[in-house]
Amino acid sequence: MSIINVLKKNYRIIALVVVTALVPLVYLLVYATGGIKYVFSHTMYIPILLAGMFFGAPFGLLVGLAGGILLGPLMPFETTVISPEPQEFINWFYRMIIFMSMGGISGYVSNKLRRDAQRINELMSHNQETMIPNTNYLGAGILKLSLGKQSLITVLINNHNSITDVLGTEVFHKLIFGIYQDLMDYVGTEGFVVQSGRNKLWVVKKHEDLNIEAGQIWSLLNRPRDIDNIPMYVDYAVGLNSSHNVNNCAKLENFRGSDTSARLAQNQNVPYIIFDESLTQKRKEYELLATFSRALEMNQTFLVYQPKIDLKTGFPVGLEALIRWEHAERGILYPDTFIPIVEQTKLIHPMTDWVLRRALKKIWEFSGMGMTFPISINISARNLYDTDFFDRAMKIIDESQLPKNLIEMEITESVLMIDPEVSKNSLQKFVANGIRIAIDDFGKGYSSLAYLSQFPIDVIKIDKFFMRQIIQNVSSQQIVSATIKLAKQLGYKVVAEGVEEEEVAKLMQEYECDYAQGYLYAKPMNDQDVISWYQKHCRQKTS
Numbered sequence: 001m002s003i004i005n006v007l008k009k010n011y012r013i014i015a016l017v018v019v020t021a022l023v024p025l026v027y028l029l030v031y032a033t034g035g036i037k038y039v040f041s042h043t044m045y046i047p048i049l050l051a052g053m054f055f056g057a058p059f060g061l062l063v064g065l066a067g068g069i070l071l072g073p074l075m076p077f078e079t080t081v082i083s084p085e086p087q088e089f090i091n092w093f094y095r096m097i098i099f100m101s102m103g104g105i106s107g108y109v110s111n112k113l114r115r116d117a118q119r120i121n122e123l124m125s126h127n128q129e130t131m132i133p134n135t136n137y138l139g140a141g142i143l144k145l146s147l148g149k150q151s152l153i154t155v156l157i158n159n160h161n162s163i164t165d166v167l168g169t170e171v172f173h174k175l176i177f178g179i180y181q182d183l184m185d186y187v188g189t190e191g192f193v194v195q196s197g198r199n200k201l202w203v204v205k206k207h208e209d210l211n212i213e214a215g216q217i218w219s220l221l222n223r224p225r226d227i228d229n230i231p232m233y234v235d236y237a238v239g240l241n242s243s244h245n246v247n248n249c250a251k252l253e254n255f256r257g258s259d260t261s262a263r264l265a266q267n268q269n270v271p272y273i274i275f276d277e278s279l280t281q282k283r284k285e286y287e288l289l290a291t292f293s294r295a296l297e298m299n300q301t302f303l304v305y306q307p308k309i310d311l312k313t314g315f316p317v318g319l320e321a322l323i324r325w326e327h328a329e330r331g332i333l334y335p336d337t338f339i340p341i342v343e344q345t346k347l348i349h350p351m352t353d354w355v356l357r358r359a360l361k362k363i364w365e366f367s368g369m370g371m372t373f374p375i376s377i378n379i380s381a382r383n384l385y386d387t388d389f390f391d392r393a394m395k396i397i398d399e400s401q402l403p404k405n406l407i408e409m410e411i412t413e414s415v416l417m418i419d420p421e422v423s424k425n426s427l428q429k430f431v432a433n434g435i436r437i438a439i440d441d442f443g444k445g446y447s448s449l450a451y452l453s454q455f456p457i458d459v460i461k462i463d464k465f466f467m468r469q470i471i472q473n474v475s476s477q478q479i480v481s482a483t484i485k486l487a488k489q490l491g492y493k494v495v496a497e498g499v500e501e502e503e504v505a506k507l508m509q510e511y512e513c514d515y516a517q518g519y520l521y522a523k524p525m526n527d528q529d530v531i532s533w534y535q536k537h538c539r540q541k542t543s
């Protein structure tokens with residue numbers, strides 16, 4: 001404990017010692033400096049005012065009286081070595097009355113200020129509608145807790161809107177107060193309850209097994225409740241968490257865990273959820289998602305482009321557009337960190353629309369610089385199975401006025417297999433409009449090329465997994481060479497993905513693979529780098 005904390009905790013004892021020591025010290029000071037005739041007697045105000053301020057009017061009066069007597073009958077007017085000259089009665093009596101008044105008034109005023117401050121504090125730390133303590137009470141609340149682990153519990157009333165709509169806010173306030181009282185009885189002397197939102201209570205209590213706790217709270221909450229003789233139907237969601245440090249129970253952010261759990265219980269329609277670390281992950285995902293739509297609007301997302309190389313000529317024949325997110329706090333995020341989350345929501349639609357628009361604009365720009373390439377964009381399952389996707393995408397494509405054969409869509413085989421009939425129809429509409437289709441990550445799933453041949457496909461991209469081990473692994477060589485052969489027989493162009501080494505590129509040439517993509521040629525680059533890469537690459541090839 002720091003010195004400041006010790007002083008704060010024991011300030012009344014310290015004040016008492018100071019006051020009782022100061023009174024005789026002032027007496028000695030006045031005596032030693034020549035008696036009451038001189039100015040030093042005014043020092044007595046200090047202990048009198050302190051006594052009133054710290055201990056109230058009666059003690060202020062008492063110290064005033066003591067000071068008055070010490071500097072009155074017990075103190076001469078002037079002390080000389082030869083003879084101390086006594087004071088007149090009126091002189092010291094009047095002074096004593098003044099001293100006592102000062103002690104009394106300072107005590108009264110500071111008492112009043114203290115009472116007012118306490119009242120303000122009380123008002124501020126209570127919800128004025130329900131009279132339940134609010135989050136301002138947390139600091140005072142933790143003084144009730146014993147040291148060690150605590151349980152933090154969030155209780156949500158899910159149907160508060162329908163209760164207030166049908167029965168009015170008064171009834172709801174009475175209801176929540178009743179629940180608060182039951183919870184207060186439950187936590188006993190070593191805990192407290194606050195109202196942290198319109199329909200939310202936080203319970204802090206000595207830690208017990210959270211499963212047992214959850215069961216007990218759940219049965220307590222579901223007691224029959226009547227307000228003004230109206231039986232209530234209350235729908236709750238509860239989240240439970242624990243905190244190892246008592247002091248943490250005063251910090252709002254420490255209730256995040258139980259809040260997240262309660263909200264999840266609400267969404268999943270279950271009575272309660274006990275917090276664990278995987279929920280933190282879920283919360284992070286949620287936060288990421290919450291900022292993603294803004295990121296799209298504010299152009300915090302950008303595209304990078306990776307060239308596809310013709311293995312016969314060594315020249316680029318197309319670019320794949322890949323999304324990146326420049327996150328304000330976390331720096332550049334790669335698609336693996338956010339696409340799987342975005343894909344689970346409708347946000348994938350505006351994202352793909354944005355990618356398409358951006359990529360088409362780039363085709364124009366690159367084309368103006370003498371680089372007319374098709375661009376591939378990646379399409380998610382949710383896009384392909386969205387009934388509006390075709391119309392939306394075609395509108396963007398038509399508006400761009402680009403030749404349709406410059407646009408390629410990459411779709412993984414597993415996405416096609418979710419519902420082969422629907423995906424086939426969806427692809428056919430694009431193909432009928434001149435858009436090219438590539439199967440991405442081929443070989444990762446289980447479908448055969450023969451099966452895939454029923455889909456309107458132009459390109460097969462062999463997954464990078466095969467390239468990683470192909471030099472050492474004979475069976476990978478057999479699979480890849482057979483796949484390339486068959487794909488070409490079926491009329492597809494073949495791209496080898498993830499080519500990092502010259503040896504692999506040579507092998508692909510040997511197998512008569514059409515194109516390759518990978519770090520050997522270029523990493524995905526921003527638009528400026530694409531231009532300089534292209535110029536340099538073509539110079540090298542032609543020289």
Ligand code: C2E
Nearest residue numbers: 322323334335336355378379380498499500517518519524
């Ligand atoms: P993908 O479509 O298979 O894209 C190829 C990924 O492999 C890219 O990762 C690329 O940077 C990486 N790559 C390229 N060459 C090499 C190489 O030689 N070695 C290795 N080890 N990796 C290489 P990236 O950009 O992180 O993208 C990951 C995945 O995220 C993509 O896989 C794609 O499925 C998805 N994605 C990216 N952009 C978009 C998008 O705009 N929309 C959708 N729906 N998905 C996207």
Ligand code: CA
Nearest residue numbers: 320378410440
């Ligand atoms: Ca791809």
Ligand code: CA
Nearest residue numbers: 440441461497
């Ligand atoms: Ca791929």
